[in-house]
Amino acid sequence: MSAAFLIEQGLNGLQFGVMLFLMAAGLTLIFGVMGVINLAHGALYMVGAFACALVAPEAGFWAGLGAGIVAAAGLGALIELSVIRPLYARDHLDQVLATFALILIVSEGARMVSGGRPLWLDMPAALAGSVTLPGGVPYPVYRLALxxxxxxxxxLLWLLIRQTRLGIRIRAGQADREMIDALGVDIARLYTVVFALGAGLAGLAGAMVGALQSVEVGMGEPVLILAFVIIVIGGIGSIRGAFVAALLVGLTDTAGRIFLPALLALAWPPAEATAIGSALASMSIYVLMAAVLAVRPRGLFPAHG
Incomplete structure (x- = not known):
């Protein structure tokens, strides 16, 4: 394999990783601050993609991107106010059941809007085409932009968490929710803001990825599974951990899909090597998670301690 091919696949893994980070960052914030297991996070990712795909043909890609963020954040705030807020005092099973029901409701709503057909989103003209990287590697401009x-x-998220008053409240909420409530912080409003922020990040990821793949019902569930793997590897509630873990997962997944079939082809026929290699590549991120947890049971960068 040439150096150009390795550079291209490394960039693909990096692009996949940063998109997973946007998804996982919101999820780890919500769980770290609010203690809520939000299975509907993947549905918010899908809402961002659908909103962008519906608005972009009429108003342009950038307006569609903004619509995706606003739609996901707005729906997230509505979900927190109407569904999640009554469940704070309940156990995680109730939260899982409620947010799983939201997956079905949002998915059926998207199916009604789209008629069950995939939607296609054109990338902006300014980001179309490719550039030649050092070493003669052609690479799509849009992926570099992602x-x-x-x-x-x-x-920006790191600066928000570390350098702003809202970030101080979010970190305090992770450490001791009862104390910041006693100090006069409006904990209910903080929870709504955090949930909307996490939902907006998921919507942003969905809107940007929508130009690379079809926008369809159920597109958020596979990404949701990977996001949970990332927050477990990185440490629940840790933005830094989510970032590092997302890059590890993105690079591991890409490397597995490229190199495992090629290695197995040395011992098996090409068809069997491709099938076995693809299956092993899908398992590779879970092997990575098991290896990390064997050494650091709370993840790479746990938020508490």
Whole structure:
């Protein structure tokens, strides 16, 4: 395999990782601050993609991107106010059942809007085409833009958590919810803001990925599973952990899908090697999770301690 091919696949893994980070960052914030297991997070990712795909043909991609963020954040705030808030005092099973029901409701709503057909989203003209990277590697401009956008959002999120009053309240909420409530912080409003922020990040990821794949009902569930793997690897409630773990998962998944079939082809016929290699590649991220937890049971960068 040439160096150009390795660079291309490394960038693909990085792009996949930063998109997973946007999904996982919101999920780890919600669980770390609010203690809520939100299975509907994947549905919010789908809402962002659908909103972008519906608005972009009429108003342009950038307006669609904004619509995806606003739609997901708004729906997230509505879900927190109407469904999640009565469940704070209940155990996680009730939260799981309620948010699983939301998956079905949102999915059926999206099916009614789209008629069950996949939608297609054109990438902006300014980001179409490819550029030649050092070493003569042609690479799509849009994928490079996704990498830059993901890294930029990650930096802004880190600054929000570390340098702003809201960030101080979020970190305090992770450490001791009862204490900040006693100090006069409106904990109910804080929870709504955190949930909407997490939902908006999921919507942003869905809207940006919508230009690379079809926008369809159920597109958020596979990504949701990977997001849970990421927050377990990185440490629940840790933005830094989510970022590092997302890059590890993205690179591991990409490397497994590229290299495992090629290695197995040395011993098996190509068809069997491809089938076995693809199955092993799907397992690789869970092997990674098991290896990390064997060494650090609370994840790489746990938020508490």
């Amino acid at each position: 990498i830059g956008a993901g890294l930029g959002v990650g930096l």
